[in-house]
Amino acid sequence: DAGVIQSPRHEVTEMGQEVTLRCKPISGHDYLFWYRQTMMRGLELLIYFNNNVPIDDSGMPEDRFSAKMPNASFSTLKIQPSEPRDSAVYFCASCFRDTDTEAFFGQGTRLTVV
Amino acid sequence: AQTVTQSQPEMSVQEAETVTLSCTYDTSENNYYLFWYKQPPSRQMILVIRQEAYKQQNATENRFSVNFQKAAKSFSLKISDSQLGDTAMYFCAFTQTNTGNQFYFGTGTSLTVIP
Numbered sequence: 001d002a003g004v005i006q007s008p009r010h011e012v013t014e015m016g017q018e019v020t021l022r023c024k025p026i027s028g029h030d031y032l033f034w035y036r037q038t039m040m041r042g043l044e045l046l047i048y049f050n051n052n053v054p055i056d057d058s059g060m061p062e063d064r065f066s067a068k069m070p071n072a073s074f075s076t077l078k079i080q081p082s083e084p085r086d087s088a089v090y091f092c093a094s095c096f097r098d099t100d101t102e103a104f105f106g107q108g109t110r111l112t113v114v
Numbered sequence: 115a116q117t118v119t120q121s122q123p124e125m126s127v128q129e130a131e132t133v134t135l136s137c138t139y140d141t142s143e144n145n146y147y148l149f150w151y152k153q154p155p156s157r158q159m160i161l162v163i164r165q166e167a168y169k170q171q172n173a174t175e176n177r178f179s180v181n182f183q184k185a186a187k188s189f190s191l192k193i194s195d196s197q198l199g200d201t202a203m204y205f206c207a208f209t210q211t212n213t214g215n216q217f218y219f220g221t222g223t224s225l226t227v228i229p
Binding site for chain 1: 156157164166205207211215216218
């Protein structure tokens, strides 16, 4: 398996624009996590899914953030409208709870909002 | 609430020496898992080592080993024979499967191996 795949690797956008980050989890994994990493706050869990269903979105900063998982092989994190304070590295991770205990991470998307 | 604390924001070690990174956690559960992840400048999160709470024996992976003290809720990482490639951020993480299933991460320790 190619691992967790995120796209794009880098995104630069202007304030107010819509940004969509994409994630393809490892095939067969039933949990998917979205994290945000900043120097100030470290790794923050934004939302996670189990079998495509959102379980806990309490980490989503505000209504400008939304996440979907339309099927087992794809998830998106959308920011609309984007703001400079959203600049961070966004990670997607997945795992299969019955056999894996660790989370497998994608390479992250570095988002810069100017 | 579950929390993970790493009290050493930065550490350095001479090449070939041994270094220990500290981690404490808080949980009321008895069954859980602990991890150390490495994040080099490439920013890829790489699993270094994991420990099941029900196992008393400390986990080891080549030059990496842990000191798991369940009663004290402590989980330190020892890196022996440090190499330049060990320079990275190290994150301690925790998860439990009977409640929530999410992973909790510490704030990280930046380790620099000095040649």
